[in-house]
Amino acid sequence: xxxxxxxxxxxxxxxxxxxxxxxxxxxxxxxxxxxxxxxxxxxxxxxxxxxxxxxxxxxxxxxxxxxxxxxxxxxxxxxxxxxxxxxxxxxxxxxxxxxxxxxxxxxxxxxxxxxxxxxxxxxxxxxxxxxxxxxxxxxxxxxxxxxxxxxxxxxxxxxxxxxxxxxxxxxxxxxxxxxxxxxxxxxxxxxxxxxxxxxxxxxxxxxxxxxxxxxxxxxxxxxxxxxxxxxxxxxxxxxxxxxxxxxxxxxxxxxxxxxxxxxxxxxxxxxxxxxxxxxxxxxxxxxxxxxxxxxxxxxxxxxxxxxxxxxxxxxxxxxxxxxxxxxxxxxxxxxxxxxxxxxxxxxxxxxxxxxxxxxxxxxxxxxxxxxxxxxxxxxxxxxxxxxxxxxxxxxxxxxxxxxxxxxxxxxxxxxxxxxxxxxxxxxxxxxxxxxxxxxxxxxxxxxxxxxxxxxxxxxxxxxxxxxxxxxxxxxxxxxxxxxxxxxxxxxxxxxxxxxxxxxxxxxxxxxxxxxxxxxxxxxxxxxxxxxxxxxxxxxx
Amino acid sequence: xxxxxxxxxxxxxxxxxxxxxxxxxxxxxxxxxxxxxxxxxxxxxxxxxxxxxxxxxxxxxxxxxxxxxxxxxxxxxxxxxxxxxxxxxxxxxxxxxxxxxxxxxxxxxxxxxxxxxxxxxxxxxxxxxxxxxxxxxxxxxxxxxxxxxxxxxxxxxxxxxxxxxxxxxxxxxxxxxxxxxxxxxxxxxxxxxxxxxxxxxxxxxxxxxxxxxxxxxxxxxxxxxxxxxxxxxxxxxxxxxxxxxxxxxxxxxxxxxxxxxxxxxxxxxxxxxxxxxxxxxxxxxxxxxxxxxxxxxxxxxxxxxxxxxxxxxxxxxxxxxxxxxxxxxxxxxxxxxxxxxxxxxxxxxxxxxxxxxxxxx
Numbered sequence: 001x002x003x004x005x006x007x008x009x010x011x012x013x014x015x016x017x018x019x020x021x022x023x024x025x026x027x028x029x030x031x032x033x034x035x036x037x038x039x040x041x042x043x044x045x046x047x048x049x050x051x052x053x054x055x056x057x058x059x060x061x062x063x064x065x066x067x068x069x070x071x072x073x074x075x076x077x078x079x080x081x082x083x084x085x086x087x088x089x090x091x092x093x094x095x096x097x098x099x100x101x102x103x104x105x106x107x108x109x110x111x112x113x114x115x116x117x118x119x120x121x122x123x124x125x126x127x128x129x130x131x132x133x134x135x136x137x138x139x140x141x142x143x144x145x146x147x148x149x150x151x152x153x154x155x156x157x158x159x160x161x162x163x164x165x166x167x168x169x170x171x172x173x174x175x176x177x178x179x180x181x182x183x184x185x186x187x188x189x190x191x192x193x194x195x196x197x198x199x200x201x202x203x204x205x206x207x208x209x210x211x212x213x214x215x216x217x218x219x220x221x222x223x224x225x226x227x228x229x230x231x232x233x234x235x236x237x238x239x240x241x242x243x244x245x246x247x248x249x250x251x252x253x254x255x256x257x258x259x260x261x262x263x264x265x266x267x268x269x270x271x272x273x274x275x276x277x278x279x280x281x282x283x284x285x286x287x288x289x290x291x292x293x294x295x296x297x298x299x300x301x302x303x304x305x306x307x308x309x310x311x312x313x314x315x316x317x318x319x320x321x322x323x324x325x326x327x328x329x330x331x332x333x334x335x336x337x338x339x340x341x342x343x344x345x346x347x348x349x350x351x352x353x354x355x356x357x358x359x360x361x362x363x364x365x366x367x368x369x370x371x372x373x374x375x376x377x378x379x380x381x382x383x384x385x386x387x388x389x390x391x392x393x394x395x396x397x398x399x400x401x402x403x404x405x406x407x408x409x410x411x412x413x414x415x416x417x418x419x420x421x422x423x424x425x426x427x428x429x430x431x432x433x434x435x436x437x438x439x440x441x442x443x444x445x446x447x448x449x450x451x452x453x454x455x456x457x458x459x460x461x462x463x464x465x466x467x468x469x470x471x472x473x474x475x476x477x478x479x480x481x482x483x484x485x486x487x488x489x490x491x492x493x494x495x496x497x498x499x500x501x502x503x504x505x506x507x508x509x510x511x512x513x514x515x516x517x518x519x520x521x522x523x524x525x526x527x528x529x530x531x532x533x534x535x536x537x538x539x540x
Numbered sequence: 541x542x543x544x545x546x547x548x549x550x551x552x553x554x555x556x557x558x559x560x561x562x563x564x565x566x567x568x569x570x571x572x573x574x575x576x577x578x579x580x581x582x583x584x585x586x587x588x589x590x591x592x593x594x595x596x597x598x599x600x601x602x603x604x605x606x607x608x609x610x611x612x613x614x615x616x617x618x619x620x621x622x623x624x625x626x627x628x629x630x631x632x633x634x635x636x637x638x639x640x641x642x643x644x645x646x647x648x649x650x651x652x653x654x655x656x657x658x659x660x661x662x663x664x665x666x667x668x669x670x671x672x673x674x675x676x677x678x679x680x681x682x683x684x685x686x687x688x689x690x691x692x693x694x695x696x697x698x699x700x701x702x703x704x705x706x707x708x709x710x711x712x713x714x715x716x717x718x719x720x721x722x723x724x725x726x727x728x729x730x731x732x733x734x735x736x737x738x739x740x741x742x743x744x745x746x747x748x749x750x751x752x753x754x755x756x757x758x759x760x761x762x763x764x765x766x767x768x769x770x771x772x773x774x775x776x777x778x779x780x781x782x783x784x785x786x787x788x789x790x791x792x793x794x795x796x797x798x799x800x801x802x803x804x805x806x807x808x809x810x811x812x813x814x815x816x817x818x819x820x821x822x823x824x825x826x827x828x829x830x831x832x833x834x835x836x837x838x839x840x841x842x843x844x845x846x847x848x849x850x851x852x853x854x855x856x857x858x859x860x861x862x863x864x865x866x867x868x869x870x871x872x873x874x875x876x877x878x879x880x881x882x883x884x885x886x887x888x889x890x891x892x893x894x895x896x897x898x899x900x901x
Binding site: 032033035073161319320321339342343344348352354356359360361362363364365366370373374375389390391393416417419420 | 546548549550551575757758759762765766769770772774775776777778888890
């Protein structure tokens with residue numbers, strides 16, 4: 001800060017005495033062209049407070065946080081640090097003030113050790129051994145066990161997150177910003193993280209906590225600021241609220257509870273996977289090891305698991321983007337198709353929704369109507385045009401419009417490019433595009449990843465309805481709330497091995513958590529300890 | 541104060557059309573500065589370089605003749621680049637196509653029927669495809685970089701041509717000049733009128749229209765665009781990148797080979813060590829200036845043809861090197877790529893707040 005600014009702050013009387021707030025944003029406005037991402041947002045955080053920042057996707061949380069961390073500059077408004085106006089020019093300036101940030105998607109070098117990764121992020125490291133010792137002591141102090149000499153590639157996602165947290169702690173931050181930290185953690189790992197954050201808060205460090213998971217916000221946070229459409233709509237004490245009331249404030253309307261389908265009649269087998277092996281196709285990829293599963297007509301099988309345990313490999317093998325070693329490894333409606341490509345499997349009545357919306361499920365630079373063509377080979381006006389390969393873009397247009405109407409895809413213009421839609425709206429479109437084909441088998445990976453509550457409810461309802469209509473639905477998800485909300489049976493994937501599918505009503509969070517940690521995989525006595533088989537004779 | 545590039549939410553349709561025009565204007569201004577710097581009157585030089593080619597019927601015809609190979613090669617490259625496959629070796633495919641097509645007049649010199657020309661053109665296409673298939677196979681089977689392989693094969697093809705016309709294929713009655721026998725009657729492209737305007741431009745325009753339809757209306761064109769934009773999504777749609785690599789190499793190579801045989805069967809009239817003033821490389825600029833769109837390529841090819849004619853005119857009238865044409869083409873490519881940034885980004889001038897802290901930070 002310059003001397004003149006300090007003087008100005010003093011003249012305003014705002015710097016006088018001990019400031020009540022550690023950091024305060026006043027009247028922050030951020031515009032991107034005609035779009036206002038933050039509209040006169042005020043945010044104030046006390047020292048030692050765990051402050052939740054809540055809002056749907058696109059409500060402006062990330063924009064606000066990026067301005068606090070210096071990656072973006074506000075169009076208008078000011079930020080005060082300990083009562084004095086500051087301008088955070090860049091992340092280095094933020095770190096200098098004492099602001100640390102743990103990103104949702106962390107950027108670590110997998111081939112390097114923990115210490116080397118942290119050394120790269122710090123500006124002046126002279127002694128690697130001393131740094132390793134500091135890492136060991138800080139991680140031990142805060143209950144974040146971390147081996148400084150371990151190679152990142154060998155670590156779980158939870159452990160990788162610890163690296164990022166420890167990196168921040170080494171800089172002795174006064175404000176720690178955490179963006180969706182529990183999205184990638186097992187319930188047990190999340191519990192451990194909460195202890196660490198509470199300990200930090202008790203030492204006077206403020207935490208700005210961004211999460212979609214309202215239950216954990218209620219449990220952890222002392223205060224909250226709720227954004228909707230770029231504006232602050234409420235400041236509440238989350239402990240005084242219910243998850244439903246918080247959700248209402250975020251969405252601005254009641255979030256529909258999922259309507260269960262009437263009867264769960266297990267019909268004929270729609271999708272059958274038999275002892276599927278798939279080698280890892282990269283140094284950090286996961287190999288599938290004798291994965292077997294069965295999805296019947298009318299049911300939803302959910303596969304839980306921490307990210308990076310073989311979910312994307314399983315999806316690729318089911319969709320046909322990677323072929324199995326023998327036809328019989330994947331069977332769709334009694335047709336062995338392990339050797340068939342994705343187009344042939346679609347012709348068998350299967351549909352697929354990958355995890356990555358942009359660049360996998362949809363082409364970012366293409367319009368929605370063009371993205372309709374991506375997963376359909378039926379966009380031809382007649383047989384002759386089909387033979388010549390002439391596409392019928394008018395029909396594609398109509399399909400895109402129908403999907404947008406049916407699944408409430410909100411868009412700024414009639415046929416926008418896929419990348420211009422928000423994550424939730426694009427996901428509704430990608431899921432809707434597949435449901436529009438009335439598939440008999442649907443495989444969907446992370447159906448509501450990074451999607452706001454309203455859109456997530458709509459998508460989950462659509463999956464439940466599809467199963468009720470007699471399709472077999474396989475949902476791969478990290479979101480346990482989602483899994484318990486919609487699944488008939490639950491299996492857990494861990495290091496490329498899939499547990500048997502257990503009836504949803506006999507599963508608990510704790511059991512899923514144990515399985516996530518790899519408690520199955522042939523270890524019979526743990527299975528016995530779970531007493532799942534006894535509890536449920538129908539376990540497959 | 542600083543200038544920032546801010547990402548646009550969607551690609552700007554206006555800038556997609558305006559950017560080549562801005563690039564051409566910037567090239568003209570840069571050209572004027574260059575002329576001034578080497579002591580030539582800038583306005584007069586620009587007139588000679590850019591406008592004189594339009595001043596007579598002869599030069600207009602010549603413009604079309606020069607544009608013909610640029611269109612043929614450029615439309616093929618535009619499809620390859622759309623698929624994110626980088627065929628930089630069109631010059632080599634052009635040369636090898638010319639070589640293959642020339643087999644007919646050199647070894648079956650007395651054969652004269654309309655079929656003669658058809659066989660020559662077909663061999664030209666085949667030659668270009670063969671030469672283009674090499675980098676395609678090496679990329680698919682061995683993961684070799686297609687940019688390097690296709691580029692290096694240019695020099696192999698040129699040296700092969702050089703050796704052939706100095707050695708085995710030399711005209712025995714040619715007084716030891718390094719050239720083949722001259723092509724005659726049905727071994728050359730039919731001409732319109734009295735000048736050098738020939739059937740080649742019709743083939744070029746047909747190719748441009750056909751590829752425009754392919755790219756806009758058909759599944760194959762859709763496949764090209766998907767695999768170019770998002771290979772993962774292409775795989776999800778059931779398209780194969782390997783097959784696409786082979787397809788676009790064969791397509792662009794075949795068209796470059798066709799351009800090669802058309803060129804030696806029209807303006808050149810025989811095989812000789814130099815059969816191209818770098819059409820295969822200039823066509824890369826043409827493809828980008830034409831927005832990687834077949835119809836845009838036609839317009840861009842005419843613009844680049846101006847630089848060839850202007851270079852010749854400037855050499856005569858101002859006494860500057862004929863390399864001036866290359867300089868202008870390079871400057872133009874630079875500005876095209878620079879201006880293309882504006883399709884996805886907008887310029888924003890940031891003054892204000894952050895200026896104060898630059899000192900403090």
